[in-house]
Amino acid sequence: MTDSKYFTTTKKGEIFELKAELNSDKKEKKKEAVKKVIASMTTGKDVSALFPDVVNCMQTDNLELKKLVYLYLMNYAKSQPDMAIMAVNTFVKDCEDPNPLIRALAVRTMGCIRVDKITEYLCEPLRKCLKDEDPYVRKTAAVCVAKLHDINAQLVEDQGFLDTLKDLISDSNPMVVANAVAALSEIAESHPSSNLLDLNPQSINKLLTALNECTEWGQIFILDCLANYTPKDDREAQSICERVTPRLSHANSAVVLSAVKVLMKFMEMLSKDLDYYGTLLKKLAPPLVTLLSAEPELQYVALRNINLIVQKRPEILKHEMKVFFVKYNDPIYVKLEKLDIMIRLASQANIAQVLAELKEYATEVDVDFVRKAVRAIGRCAIKVEQSAERCVSTLLDLIQTKVNYVVQEAIVVIKDIFRKYPNKYESVIATLCENLDSLDEPEARAAMIWIVGEYAERIDNADELLESFLEGFHDESTQVQLQLLTAIVKLFLKKPTETQELVQQVLSLATQDSDNPDLRDRGYIYWRLLSTDPVAAKEVVLAEKPLISEETDLIEPTLLDELICYIGTLASVYHKPPSAFVEGGRGVVHKSLPPRTASSESAESPETAPTGAPPGEQPDVIPAQGDLLGDLLNLDLGPPVSGPPLATSSVQMGAVDLLGGGLDSLIGGTNFVAPPTAAVPANLGAPIGSGLSDLFDLTSGVGTLSGSYVAPKAVWLPAMKAKGLEISGTFTRQVGSISMDLQLTNKALQVMTDFAIQFNRNSFGLAPAAPLQVHAPLSPNQTVEISLPLSTVGSVMKMEPLNNLQVAVKNNIDVFYFSTLYPLHILFVEDGKMDRQMFLATWKDIPNENEAQFQIRDCPLNAEAASSKLQSSNIFTVAKRNVEGQDMLYQSLKLTNGIWVLAELRIQPGNPSCTLSLKCRAPEVSQHVYQAYETILKN
């Protein structure tokens, strides 16, 4: 007997015939008919008209038939809710059946019928089944609670099913535990605030025990749940890790990846000096490599995850380059991912091998893959200086192949190599120029034009070359147009005599004949620069270019940390946070890695405690997604009282911030921005950057005994820019809490009310810990002083400069924006004293490139005084030494985000200036730490 015949009935009047068969007396015939119905349903035919007839077949002892009817019910119950009620009785009866398989089947199916009236009847049977003597029924009932919650969350809470579900976590049967964990995790996801999965050391212990005993799938549920837990200290983290590591040898790749997730997350809490930390690192590599021998689809998932792991902890796989070599028969998606990881792992030690491979790949068939391989060669040149020469010659070989897309890709990367190693490989320009005509992709054309412009003085016919591009100017893409404009201006500045006509031509093309605002603006800027001050123009256009970074396509660190928490899941495959692809509230809770807390200091570090709270509890002050300006503008505006002309000024302010300082200096002092200098009281004498008052150069100040140095208040928002509201303020840190002391003055003629404040994302996650409390309305000419407590658990985004803080303040009149720089020492935490041994080890461990040296002048302090002064601002002296009459202070400090900064302060008695050397893994903070030192020492 074959069932495939059911798929082939295409007669007319089929429904009518089926109806007759369904009502037949013969059991066999009935069953045949139901099978036909299901087959039609599968192929997408609408057989809902048969609902009553099919439901009539439900009362049967034939389990196969029963299951088929149930399948039909699950599909069509929603469209026929009234008729579905007919089935309730059978379900309720089946839930009492002596056979556990039938009881489970009934409760399983009932939960899939999304009809309100049926769910009401489901409650009683479900309650019984949750306490059934048979584990098979209990494990099915546990999942059913999640189903019911999806239909009617309130009902589940009211009926107390959640508590029963929690009890099941202590069930004796491991599968029941696993399903209960899965159900609870899912329910908890839709209620991020509820403390449903109340994980504590006891319940964790139970889960870890069940982990050893349950099915592979159950192990995944439990591990995924464990990953949401934050251990209270490093000892607990280590003991959990120890019990999770055996899972790395499981045959199921998903178990392995989920275990990796738990380990990667908890490792964050372990000190790098622990022996165990090193052991763990070693244990992680082999299972990750083994994942690459799985089926291709799983390899793909594994590779996407390895890509994240390599960025987070490069040391794990640094010796495993070979396993990422591409095999000829790998599917293209595996090939591309392997290539990505190869570039990340490339280093001086393995570069020869890597290059040989890449050259091999560049001759493959798949265009995307070949392009990526060529690009990878360029990346290697930039990453490993020793290999640059070989990379360039390899690229030249590839250009000789004349394969169009290879040539274009090679030119794009050679441009980057020129940027990285100026004046080294320009001899190849001639070869590049030969291929000018074959370039048809905008990126390659733009790269070539850049090269011609940049090295115009060495290319004899540069003007001809650029002129040839100019003919079809309007047909080019924006990228090429912009590049051409810049290149010709460069050429003009280098060879002004011969190219005047050319530059005129391009400027008029860009400004008069183009409707692209970017192009027009750039054209005008060049035009004015050239016409007003050619010397300045030279300085701007031919300025020394900043170095390009070695690594590209790196995932932004906060996103990376978040993705590490999602190892194994879709988010890690897409490299996007769940909120980017999941609809609604589900699964969009922002996750972050736990901070490192040693057991000894966990109690007395108040500022790390909030970060350590379960991810679900993070205050969601600023939405995690969205662009920079959007965040600030999204602030609830309240009743729009403002008049139009004033409103635009605030928008302009925002726009300037977006453009950054670069453009400001180009157009400084034009009608575009009102120079903010005027707004700052003259006696402060602070040099003004792009509209920001610099707090550090203040020469007077009052120190407080119990806290860090506090700068006097400075005007942040002048009244004329904020419709009469003047805001001045400063930052303080006292016994572990940071606050922003604000002084609001109403200089308008109108009463101000409804104050609110919001920060944009910033480098250290500063965010208001409480709303802005202005109790009474602020009447004209009145001033209030407010201390706004701040936390450091807000969203993080790297700002330029690092300590820039963009603030929006709202009142009944409008929303105002300003930005300010906060002194870094408010972020120095109280437990920043490093152990002497650790200090030594860390100092050695940080590469010398990260060391920065500064001079602090006019600071006639002796070592003692300096040390005590710094200590009050949480810069701790770890050791002191006297070398040849100089006092050396070795100091440590820690920032709220866990970054350690080590310092060596050299003080020479009698010499008013002292030398400060800073070492830190994040060298970008050094400049700001230096400023903090200077501020503290001089006040």
Place this chain on the structure above:
Amino acid sequence: MIGGLFIYNHKGEVLISRVYRDDIGRNAVDAFRVNVIHARQQVRSPVTNIARTSFFHVKRSNIWLAAVTKQNVNAAMVFEFLYKMCDVMAAYFGKISEENIKNNFVLIYELLDEILDFGYPQNSETGALKTFITQQGIKSQHQTKEEQSQITSQVTGQIGWRREGIKYRRNELFLDVLESVNLLMSPQGQVLSAHVSGRVVMKSYLSGMPECKFGMNDKIVIEKQGKGIADETSKSGKQSIAIDDCTFHQCVRLSKFDSERSISFIPPDGEFELMRYRTTKDIILPFRVIPLVREVGRTKLEVKVVIKSNFKPSLLAQKIEVRIPTPLNTSGVQVICMKGKAKYKASENAIVWKIKRMAGMKESQISAEIELLPTNDKKKWARPPISMNFEVPFAPSGLKVRYLKVFEPKLNYSDHDVIKWVRYIGRSGIYETRC
């Protein structure tokens, strides 16, 4: 979790469609067909996101299996589940083909109902499933209460893969060490990468609930034991192998392996894969391929390939096949080989050279002249690597089974009564030499 599961034939017609979650609508079935199965381009990823719905797919011959979700699910788990589902279906009705799926669609729906609940994978061990999902219709009426509770406790229990009360007159077990040796060699004979991925497959017919312990010449274990007897270490030290990593069937107690590196388990009845492992050090490469390709003008290629066998002369390799790729514009090929048969296969763009048997430490050679059609295709021929297939009766990693002890305290048979068979087979994995 998984919101729905669809099976399509190669034309994109739905054979099976099971929806588990309310957020997956009927249109998801069509979205996958239109965007993936009927897509013009080659598949660029096994995970596709279409309008905020994610599709995971695997292909078995020309059948597409797709899992659908709208949540941030565990992607590795979804793929593992899809593979598992293929295994379960294969265990029930053999090859996964359109015909078989249509013939067994009721059974498949029944299985899908059991192994996936609300999108959460449940027990999917065929051993357990076969006790209560049968092709002959359920005999629920005839089961006794004990039988029923035995089924449920097996499905949910700690040892979900084995039922109690199994009896054999003859206790027997077979161990197969199956290795696939992978190689990528440069034209100059330099090993670019080589590794062995091995599996230990066990087929057991043992009574009761036997406790088994498996031992092999794992370097870590040997060295640990060898500390006492220095003599033996020096003897066996050479024979022990360094295992890079291994994974085990879920019956193996992982925590015990982690702490003591001992492999102990209660096996499922019948055949199962006990462990997988990978080694990269001291691999015996059974064959070496020495290619020589010469371009004679624009219309002719001369190829000479020598293969050398590199193992004990007393052993015989079988099913040897060397595949030499030829350019797309090949018009004719002339081959001369000393041993076996060689043929140019135009449809596969390759010369296939087959040798039935070859002893160790021997050498054989093939030479071919390839005539090319003149083309104006600028792109150079990519020269795919020469690949090889073979089977040898030893383990290229050097792995040796030292013991497999069986204890069954409740029944009256001992380790000595069990008849044990061990077999080693080394096969080629991706065994390529660039030319």
